[in-house]
Amino acid sequence: MKYLNVKRIDWYIIKKFLGTYIFMIVLIISIAVVFDINEKIDKFMTNNASLKEIIFDYYLNFIPYYANLFSPLFVFLAVIFFTSKMANNSEIIAILSNGISFKRLMKPYMMAASVIAIFSFVFGSYVIPPANASRINFENTYVDPRQRKVGDTDIQFKVGEGSIVYFSSFDIPSSTGTNFSMDHFDSLQLVSRLTARSIRYDSLYRWTIQDYQIRNFDGLQETITKGESIDTTIQIVPNDFIIAKTDQQMMTSPQLRHYITSQKERGMGNIQAFQIEYHSRIASVFSAFILTLIGAALSARKVKGGMGLNLGIGLALSMGYILFMTISSSFAVKGGMSAFVAAWIPNIFFTAIAFYLYKKAPN
Structure with missing residues (x-):
């Protein structure tokens, strides 16, 4: 890493970032699994799902899918959590007081975000889609058989x-x-x-x-x-012509691209969900950098409200981001909005917020 000129302070921040990110995933996904079991246990028992199928066909595929789906949220919360803690301990003040600019401080943040973005893209585009086939087949068999393509x-x-x-x-x-x-x-x-x-x-x-x-x-x-x-x-x-609402989740990105092209050539009009899925996988890579910058700029300043205030603001912004993605995707499917625009509008809007907060960040 010498050619990247990575200092000890950079490694310190990268380890905190990635460690907190993994901690957030384990904590929140564990809670999600508990709630999901509580919600579906009756259906598992009624439809005679075996313990092996529940664990290996469903939850071992449920966990990576939702961890990757909400990765931008985990990135945002992780950045706000550990940066607020550093600010409350006056570590940020000490770093800036030693002549390190906020721009230079962002280097380890962006390096850690790059690691997360690469893993998220590779897993979301190539690894998770095949695993989704087992999860969705399990859901269609034991949770809601009405979702099967008939x-x-x-x-x-x-x-x-x-x-x-x-x-x-x-x-x-x-x-x-x-x-x-x-x-x-x-x-x-x-x-x-x-x-x-x-x-x-x-x-x-x-x-x-x-x-x-x-x-x-x-x-x-x-x-x-x-x-x-x-x-x-x-x-x-x-x-080619009988499509379920979850089919796009089971396709790798090259398969999605080929499917979209072939369906356009055939004059099929029900491919908006596939286009949104394809563009969202790319847009999510950049969301890691955007939300990292927002989280760092928002929580680098020591405030009277402490970590709780920053976490509250962070949760509100992250929920707003997810809500924005959901609304724009709905407009693309039902309102005629371009899938490309729907996938990128949240990033464009939050890039403006990131730029504003970056200008207001302490130096």
Whole structure:
């Protein structure tokens, strides 16, 4: 670390920051687990969930998911807690009195925030999504079976260049769609239309069509072919058009990016939650730095109210940040706001607060 010119005081602050951050996670997540057990114990017992499933399939995946989800909150509270303590012990005053500027004081804070941001991004983008599959499957089985994907109606989208499919309905448990049709166009000219009473998904891209009719058009001539059953390949799977509200949590960031791109090409309009998830994972990296700066600037000054006042203000600001994220995400899903804007508006707003508090910080 010599090339970073890390001093003993820097290591002191980094250790305090990371130690308090881990302490906050352990304390708050432990409380959350206790409340969650208390809330769901009846459902666990009613639906005969085994102790092994509860521990390994649910809580071992519950803990990292929520620890990472509320990481900005833990960063904020950790910074305010240990910085207020340093200020009350006159350590901040001693540091600044020795000619170290507040800007220089922020160096170890930002180094610790960088460590947290990198781990949060890697875990949130690549490690936690696969683990979420076990947690969500457990919840859908033992907590709220109504959340399972069962099907949808009136499904229409593009599957290739000039090809559009339609399902009157699709049932997930049986992997069967009804009143299926697939139209092929050459420019704006309809060249063929396949209709079927039902269609069943078999394996990767393989479908079995029942009671079908194919109409081929060649100018004013029309050829009709009918049959009882035919196996065919269509470049779609049920997960492409039957979407649960938690599906985006189970995708890694590269999978999210690919899914969003492919769904846009198919003309699907229900991808806002996936876009918000993708942009939020990136925005959360920067939130660690923004909230660190706010927390340090807010609590570096010794005040009469002591640590309690700073923690109160910190809790209010952190709750405001989470509320802001929730409201902007809701507007993106239901109000037509851009997912990118929804993910970044909280950071932009709190960056302005950070800049103001930085200017007012003691030097």
